[in-house]
Amino acid sequence: MLAHLEATAPKASWMRRVLARGDLVGSLVQIALVAALAGGAWYIVSSTMANLSSRGITTGFAFLSRPAGFDVAFSLLPFTSASPLWMALLVGITNTLFLAVTGMVLGTLLAFAVVSFRLSKSPLASGLAAGYIGLFRNTPILLHLLFWYFAVFAAMPNIRNGLVLEDAIFLNNRGLFVPWPQLSGWGWLIACVLALLPIAASRWMRRQHPTSAFARIDLSLLLGLVLFVAVVVIAATSWEVPVRAGLGMRGGALVIPELMAVIVAMCTYSSAFIAELLRGAIQGIDRGQTEAGQALGLHAGAISRLIVFPQAIRVVIPPLTNQYVNMIKQTAIVAAIAFPDLMLIMGKTVLTQTGQAIESLMIVTSVYLIISLTAAGLMHLYAAKLKAVGQR
Amino acid sequence: MRYGLFAAVVGVLVSWNCGAQAQATLAAVKARGELLCGVGENFAGFFSPDATGKYTGFDIDFCHAVAAATLGDAQKVKFLSATPSARFPQLQSGQVDILSREVTDTFSRDTSLGLDFPIITFYDGHALMVAKSLGAKTAKDLNGANVCTQTGLSTEVIIADYFKSNNLTYKPVVFDSRDQALAAFEKGRCDVFSSDRSTLFAYRSALSNPDGFTVLDETISKSLNGPTVRHGDNNWADIVRWTGYVLIAAEEFGVTSTNVDAMKADANAPAEVRRMLGAEGGFGQMLGLSDDWGYRIIKSVGNYGEVYDRNIGSGSKVSIPREKTLNALWKNGGALIAPSFQ
Numbered sequence: 001m002l003a004h005l006e007a008t009a010p011k012a013s014w015m016r017r018v019l020a021r022g023d024l025v026g027s028l029v030q031i032a033l034v035a036a037l038a039g040g041a042w043y044i045v046s047s048t049m050a051n052l053s054s055r056g057i058t059t060g061f062a063f064l065s066r067p068a069g070f071d072v073a074f075s076l077l078p079f080t081s082a083s084p085l086w087m088a089l090l091v092g093i094t095n096t097l098f099l100a101v102t103g104m105v106l107g108t109l110l111a112f113a114v115v116s117f118r119l120s121k122s123p124l125a126s127g128l129a130a131g132y133i134g135l136f137r138n139t140p141i142l143l144h145l146l147f148w149y150f151a152v153f154a155a156m157p158n159i160r161n162g163l164v165l166e167d168a169i170f171l172n173n174r175g176l177f178v179p180w181p182q183l184s185g186w187g188w189l190i191a192c193v194l195a196l197l198p199i200a201a202s203r204w205m206r207r208q209h210p211t212s213a214f215a216r217i218d219l220s221l222l223l224g225l226v227l228f229v230a231v232v233v234i235a236a237t238s239w240e241v242p243v244r245a246g247l248g249m250r251g252g253a254l255v256i257p258e259l260m261a262v263i264v265a266m267c268t269y270s271s272a273f274i275a276e277l278l279r280g281a282i283q284g285i286d287r288g289q290t291e292a293g294q295a296l297g298l299h300a301g302a303i304s305r306l307i308v309f310p311q312a313i314r315v316v317i318p319p320l321t322n323q324y325v326n327m328i329k330q331t332a333i334v335a336a337i338a339f340p341d342l343m344l345i346m347g348k349t350v351l352t353q354t355g356q357a358i359e360s361l362m363i364v365t366s367v368y369l370i371i372s373l374t375a376a377g378l379m380h381l382y383a384a385k386l387k388a389v390g391q392r
Numbered sequence: 393m394r395y396g397l398f399a400a401v402v403g404v405l406v407s408w409n410c411g412a413q414a415q416a417t418l419a420a421v422k423a424r425g426e427l428l429c430g431v432g433e434n435f436a437g438f439f440s441p442d443a444t445g446k447y448t449g450f451d452i453d454f455c456h457a458v459a460a461a462t463l464g465d466a467q468k469v470k471f472l473s474a475t476p477s478a479r480f481p482q483l484q485s486g487q488v489d490i491l492s493r494e495v496t497d498t499f500s501r502d503t504s505l506g507l508d509f510p511i512i513t514f515y516d517g518h519a520l521m522v523a524k525s526l527g528a529k530t531a532k533d534l535n536g537a538n539v540c541t542q543t544g545l546s547t548e549v550i551i552a553d554y555f556k557s558n559n560l561t562y563k564p565v566v567f568d569s570r571d572q573a574l575a576a577f578e579k580g581r582c583d584v585f586s587s588d589r590s591t592l593f594a595y596r597s598a599l600s601n602p603d604g605f606t607v608l609d610e611t612i613s614k615s616l617n618g619p620t621v622r623h624g625d626n627n628w629a630d631i632v633r634w635t636g637y638v639l640i641a642a643e644e645f646g647v648t649s650t651n652v653d654a655m656k657a658d659a660n661a662p663a664e665v666r667r668m669l670g671a672e673g674g675f676g677q678m679l680g681l682s683d684d685w686g687y688r689i690i691k692s693v694g695n696y697g698e699v700y701d702r703n704i705g706s707g708s709k710v711s712i713p714r715e716k717t718l719n720a721l722w723k724n725g726g727a728l729i730a731p732s733f734q
Binding site: 054055057058069070071072081090146149150154155158173174212245247248249256259275335336348349352354355357 | 569583
């Protein structure tokens with residue numbers, strides 16, 4: 001009963017306030033505006049449907065269950081030409097996510113290196129970094145993409161004259177072929193779990209002994225990686241080595257030239273932008289903070305790690321979110337160099353194979369929207385968490 | 393290109409009145425005084441700009457023929473660029489009256505996209521272009537090949553089917569744009585470039601070293617290409633279909649752009665020829681056109697053989713063989729045949 005009263009109370013007061021302020025006309029105008037927008041949207045949708053059906057164009061998403069009929073050059077999921085089209089959509093989404101995440105992680109790591117050069121006291125290092133940033137920030141990314149693809153990775157020697165290491169690793173214009181461990185699903189799972197252990201331990205350590213070396217996230221990540229590789233190497237029953245077969249190669253794992261070009265182009269390009277964001281944030285921290293650290297006898301590394309970075313991160317998150325969302329959308333240009341991302345698979349191949357232009361573009365739009373909004377939301381949550389810590 | 397596609401899709405979304413005009417393409421063309429013809433960007437022999445920037449080609453001439461039949465003047469055509477991904481929305485939304493750009497007729501396109509394929513004007517099929525240095529003599533030598541293609545055509549599905557049914561492995565390298573696909577192929581990124589045979593001949597002539605490449609003899613698919621119109625306007629589809637038949641029949645009857653005046657005036661010419669050229673029978677009116685529509689087609693572009701030779705035959709740069717192919721007249725063992733003018 002009490003809860004009921006509480007729930008209705010604000011509503012009543014809101015009504016009273018509106019009437020008291022004489023905002024009734026304003027409210028009516030707003031209601032009319034919303035109604036007009038909704039009516040307009042309904043009109044567009046219904047007339048589109050009517051137009052489509054009057055022209056004998058099949059609408060709806062049933063086409064997604066048809067077999068794809070085409071193959072995809074790079075896929076993290078099992079996919080053949082017999083797979084249904086919704087599977088092709090999933091491949092497109094995972095490929096786009098893979099590009100976005102790889103680009104963000106590697107781009108940010110590279111940006112840390114660039115910004116440490118940029119802020120170094122050595123004029124040579126600082127000048128080099130400034131030149132790097134200037135070059136990448138003031139040229140279009142498509143140019144970098146085409147350069148890395150046509151001038152570097154696709155221009156490598158052919159499969160007969162390519163680079164061969166120990167008869168196991170091959171680098172040529174068909175891509176990078178490396179041996180791949182034969183490991184059961186359980187093996188991969190155990191390796192992943194073991195890799196996560198040091199990270200969890202360091203998070204626990206951070207609460208107990210914040211100054212301990214075991215609390216450092218960078219060290220725990222490194223340890224996790226080492227553990228992962230160790231488990232895979234020990235548990236692998238055998239390694240599948242790539243061999244020449246026909247005009248191509250068979251076996252092993254393949255990194256296609258398109259992927260290498262995209263990763264290199266996106267990382268170098270975005271690192272310049274992220275480095276500038278980081279520089280702005282770091283330079284925005286009051287010099288007194290550094291001096292206070294020096295007064296406490298901390299060395300330079302500890303000052304950056306413990307005093308400057310934690311504060312800079314808080315400042316840099318909103319612009320960094322923008323940059324990350326831009327990167328997600330930027331991945332759509334990789335269709336230019338034949339990397340099968342969401343845009344190429346769904347927005348080009350599926351669209352033209354099925355002719356379902358409106359549906360395909362609606363799917364592509366919604367997926368980009370969902371990915372970008374989710375990324376922005378996660379960054380927002382992270383920022384809120386940091387802010388709460390700061391206020392305490 | 394992207395903007396074109398989005399504009400076309402928006403066109404579908406907001407074109408309220410086009411549904412009502414489904415049966416009225418001819419009236420719209422006559423009222424406008426101009427035929428809107430969707431063609432590709434550049435495809436040597438079929439549609440490409442000449443030295444003066446004017447478009448010429450096999451598919452261009454077809455639109456000139458339709459304009460001659462409907463408007464009495466072959467020059468009253470506006471050519472609009474229709475890219476592979478934007479072409480169907482452009483037609484569906486009424487931005488063009490006809491697509492004349494070697495669109496391949498398929499079941500799903502004909503039945504579910506609101507399109508009609510009134511007539512096949514060019515028989516083609518996918519083939520494989522390889523570097524001569526590869527040493528491949530037949531498609532069976534291509535196991536493990538990387539295959540460059542351009543998206544937007546049926547190529548991706550045809551290649552997948554072909555390699556799978558021959559138990560050959562391959563890797564697709566699918567580009568958004570033709571120029572980049574060709575550049576990557578020429579750089580050696582792929583062993584094979586695949587498209588329609590006619591397309592490959594045109595592309596090969598544009599490579600920096602055409603003699604280093606060869607088109608393998610196998611044809612791995614059939615492509616039946618022709619003009620495309622909106623589904624539901626039967627009168628317009630009839631006009632387009634019979635424009636094509638006039639071109640084919642005129643070649644069969646020996647009517648050319650040079651002798652058409654004499655043939656029309658000749659009271660002793662075969663009755664079918666006289667009906668086709670509008671000297672008797674009143675056939676034009678049955679299509680909603682003036683009776684001399686057939687005469688005007690031949691007078692302005694010539695018959696099928698003349699159009700073929702001028703643009704893609706032995707007299708042209710592309711030089712696609714016609715003898716003993718499906719594109720020969722039925723009398724010569726080909727597939728081109730027109731119903732009787734009765």
